Amino acid sequence: MAAVTIPYKQQLRREARAEGVFRVLSKTAALLVLALLAGVLISLLYGGWPALKTFQFGFLTRTIWNPVTEQFGALAALYGTVITSLIAMLLAVPVAFGIAVFLTETCPMWLRNPISTCIELLAAVPSIVFGIWGLFVLAPVLQHTVQPWLIDTLGDIPLIGKLFRGPPYGIGLLTAGFVLAVMVLPFITSVMREVFLSTPRSLKEAAYGLGATQWEVIWDVVLPNARAGVVGGIMLGLGRALGETMAVTFVVGNAHRISGSLLAPGTTISASIANEFTEAVGKLYTSSLIALGLLLFVLTFIIIAGARLLLLRLEARGARI
Amino acid sequence: MHGKFALTAAAAALSLAVIWSGQALADDISGAGATFPYPVYAKWAEAYKKQTGIGLNYQSIGSGGGIKQIEASTVTFGASDKPLEPADLKQNGLVQWPQIIGGVVPVVNIPGIKPGDLVLDGATLASIYMGEISRWNDPAIKKLNPSLNLPKLDIAPVYRSDGSGTNFLFTNYLSQVSASFAKSIGANTSVQWPVGIGAKGNEGVANQTTQTGGAIGYVEYAYVVQTHMTYAKLINRDGKTVAPESKAFQAAAANADWAKAEGYYLILTNQPGAASWPITGASFILVHADGKDTNVPAALKFFDWAYRSGQSLAESLDYVPLPPAVVQLVEKSWASSIKVNGKPAWAAK
Numbered sequence: 001m002a003a004v005t006i007p008y009k010q011q012l013r014r015e016a017r018a019e020g021v022f023r024v025l026s027k028t029a030a031l032l033v034l035a036l037l038a039g040v041l042i043s044l045l046y047g048g049w050p051a052l053k054t055f056q057f058g059f060l061t062r063t064i065w066n067p068v069t070e071q072f073g074a075l076a077a078l079y080g081t082v083i084t085s086l087i088a089m090l091l092a093v094p095v096a097f098g099i100a101v102f103l104t105e106t107c108p109m110w111l112r113n114p115i116s117t118c119i120e121l122l123a124a125v126p127s128i129v130f131g132i133w134g135l136f137v138l139a140p141v142l143q144h145t146v147q148p149w150l151i152d153t154l155g156d157i158p159l160i161g162k163l164f165r166g167p168p169y170g171i172g173l174l175t176a177g178f179v180l181a182v183m184v185l186p187f188i189t190s191v192m193r194e195v196f197l198s199t200p201r202s203l204k205e206a207a208y209g210l211g212a213t214q215w216e217v218i219w220d221v222v223l224p225n226a227r228a229g230v231v232g233g234i235m236l237g238l239g240r241a242l243g244e245t246m247a248v249t250f251v252v253g254n255a256h257r258i259s260g261s262l263l264a265p266g267t268t269i270s271a272s273i274a275n276e277f278t279e280a281v282g283k284l285y286t287s288s289l290i291a292l293g294l295l296l297f298v299l300t301f302i303i304i305a306g307a308r309l310l311l312l313r314l315e316a317r318g319a320r321i
Numbered sequence: 322m323h324g325k326f327a328l329t330a331a332a333a334a335l336s337l338a339v340i341w342s343g344q345a346l347a348d349d350i351s352g353a354g355a356t357f358p359y360p361v362y363a364k365w366a367e368a369y370k371k372q373t374g375i376g377l378n379y380q381s382i383g384s385g386g387g388i389k390q391i392e393a394s395t396v397t398f399g400a401s402d403k404p405l406e407p408a409d410l411k412q413n414g415l416v417q418w419p420q421i422i423g424g425v426v427p428v429v430n431i432p433g434i435k436p437g438d439l440v441l442d443g444a445t446l447a448s449i450y451m452g453e454i455s456r457w458n459d460p461a462i463k464k465l466n467p468s469l470n471l472p473k474l475d476i477a478p479v480y481r482s483d484g485s486g487t488n489f490l491f492t493n494y495l496s497q498v499s500a501s502f503a504k505s506i507g508a509n510t511s512v513q514w515p516v517g518i519g520a521k522g523n524e525g526v527a528n529q530t531t532q533t534g535g536a537i538g539y540v541e542y543a544y545v546v547q548t549h550m551t552y553a554k555l556i557n558r559d560g561k562t563v564a565p566e567s568k569a570f571q572a573a574a575a576n577a578d579w580a581k582a583e584g585y586y587l588i589l590t591n592q593p594g595a596a597s598w599p600i601t602g603a604s605f606i607l608v609h610a611d612g613k614d615t616n617v618p619a620a621l622k623f624f625d626w627a628y629r630s631g632q633s634l635a636e637s638l639d640y641v642p643l644p645p646a647v648v649q650l651v652e653k654s655w656a657s658s659i660k661v662n663g664k665p666a667w668a669a670k
Contacts, residue, residue: 064513065513066507066512066513067484067509067510067511067512067513068506068507068508068509068512068513069507135525135528136528139532140532143532143533167475167477169477169518169529169533170529170532170533171518171520171529172518249482249521250521250525253482253518253519253520254482254518254519254520254521255482255514255517255518255519256513265517265518265519267482267519271482274483275482275483275484275511275519275521276483276484276511277383277385277484278356278382278383278384278385278386278483278484279383279384279385279483279484279485279486279510279511280385280484280510280511281384281385281388281403281510286385
């Protein structure tokens with residue numbers, strides 16, 4: 001008896017020890033992320049503190065960005081970051097939705113894989129390539145065809161017209177939004193496609209059996225089922241658009257100004273940092289750039305937290321239905 | 322058990338990496354700083370390595386980064402497009418000298434205007450970049466170019482968005498020739514421009530200027546030569562019209578009074594002399610005046626070689642070598658001002 005039980009106990013003990021090691025390792029990995037995040041936050045706060053202390057709330061509300069007189073305000077960069085990302089989402093989300101619906105519902109089988117692969121390839125293109133493409137290919141096209149047309153047709157409409165006035169420079173907030181839209185498209189599309197695919201087949205077949213049209217099935221069966229995932233995909237894209245640096249720097253026009261027009265040059269938080277950090281001399285200047293980084297961190301956090309809240313509410317409502 | 326092993330392995334890998342990187346750095350001269358002279362420093366380094374076997378590891382991280390790194394003594398020399406003021410040098414125990422010259426050239430895109438056709442002066446250029454002159458047929462521009470048929474076209478100013486020595490030279494010049502520019506904008510590696518559009522790097526400014534009708538921009542001289550852009554001539558301090566040429570930049574450097582400038586703190590914009598190009602600038606090297614880095618004598622040998630044998634290489638990249646008189650002055654000052662562990666790092670020739 002004893003000869004059997006002792007190895008068995010040993011094995012149990014060994015397994016328990018392995019289990020313990022594994023638990024500690026996985027916990028460490030998770031805690032490491034938290035520690036890294038806290039480290040980033042602390043170093044941003046530490047680095048940005050002189051600027052925040054000097055300008056206080058004015059750092060958020062002023063558009064002045066003058067390295068000569070050492071007066072800094074983040075409003076122009078904040079505005080540019082939000083506007084370019086909004087344009088990108090306005091353009092990319094409907095297109096991504098269209099692609100995802102086509103791929104999961106109406107696309108012939110043999111075409112699905114090639115199209116999906118192409119979209120995933122788009123995600124693998126380095127952002128500098130998008131930047132150069134935006135500057136040398138997209139900007140001239142916009143400058144000579146799209147922007148003059150926008151100015152002529154929309155520029156005279158009251159209210160919206162203000163958004164489309166001024167000389168067609170080719171680069172500016174709108175162009176940055178276009179480039180960002182192309183860049184976030186694959187992320188949103190991939191997530192949407194995956195969640196659409198996860199709709200139970202029986203549900204869809206039941207709807208078709210009741211005589212629903214394809215549109216009705218997509219809108220009333222697939223989409224409600226995939227709501228949480230769709231929001232998640234959009235947030236993933238938005239997060240990328242907010243933080244994108246290189247491509248935006250090339251095409252945004254890099255001006256610390258807020259002009260009503262979308263065709264005018266502006267700047268974003270990450271573009272300002274990329275542009276100016278290497279040659280920034282002086283404590284307050286460097287500190288202001290780090291404070292900009294902190295601002296982007298907070299902005300992204302707010303948006304992700306908002307998305308989480310939205311998801312929770314959606315899930316609660318979904319459960320009720 | 323596993324945890325311990327992983328930890329030991331990581332520690333071993335880390336120490337190995339430290340040893341490797343340490344060895345790689347031991348023989349090479351290390352430097353960091355300005356991006357503007359990077360192509361010529363890289364070319365010099367390649368040729369110098371072939372001749373002497375001594376390599377140069379130069380990281381073009383920007384002037385600000387170069388100054389920070391030499392202050393922290395992580396490199397043998399720092400490089401900056403903007404000279405440090407004598408007080409800053411003293412405070413950090415640094416010595417600086419000019420190594421290579423470059424210039425900034427205004428470029429335009431006006432239908433029917435060819436390279437060198439357009440003449441501008443500093444005050445007009447400043448007014449354009451302040452948004453006070455907004456059409457090409459403005460009387461102020463017409464007065465400088467009576468023979469040109471300038472169109473009624475809006476001016477689209479293009480500026481460098483990334484902090485750069487080019488920006489510093491350009492704004493420094495405009496601040497010298499226009500009091501209102503100095504007051505409202507000022508000189509720095511990046512400034513707040515009231516009008517225009519910002520493009521990244523020389524290539525960005527060049528591209529934006531070529532694409533936009535009525536645009537004006539400013540790029541480094543080498544860029545104008547290599548891309549055949551439509552440059553404008555400038556009227557210098559002596560009232561003479563000059564074209565951007567190698568000899569015009571050298572004239573500005575030669576006419577500057579280096580001997581009197583403490584710590585070579587001299588910005589070459591708006592220098593006197595009939596042939597001087599008004600927006601000229603030197604790129605500087607920084608080392609510790611009395612440090613512990615035993616690589617400093619090797620670095621000085623390299624820069625001496627670059628002054629003497631590296632000239633044609635610099636010219637092949639459209640950089641402008643320092644005039645011989647200035648080189649002599651710089652090397653004489655090395656002997657008296659640079660020491661390593663208390664011993665002179667350079668013997669006067």
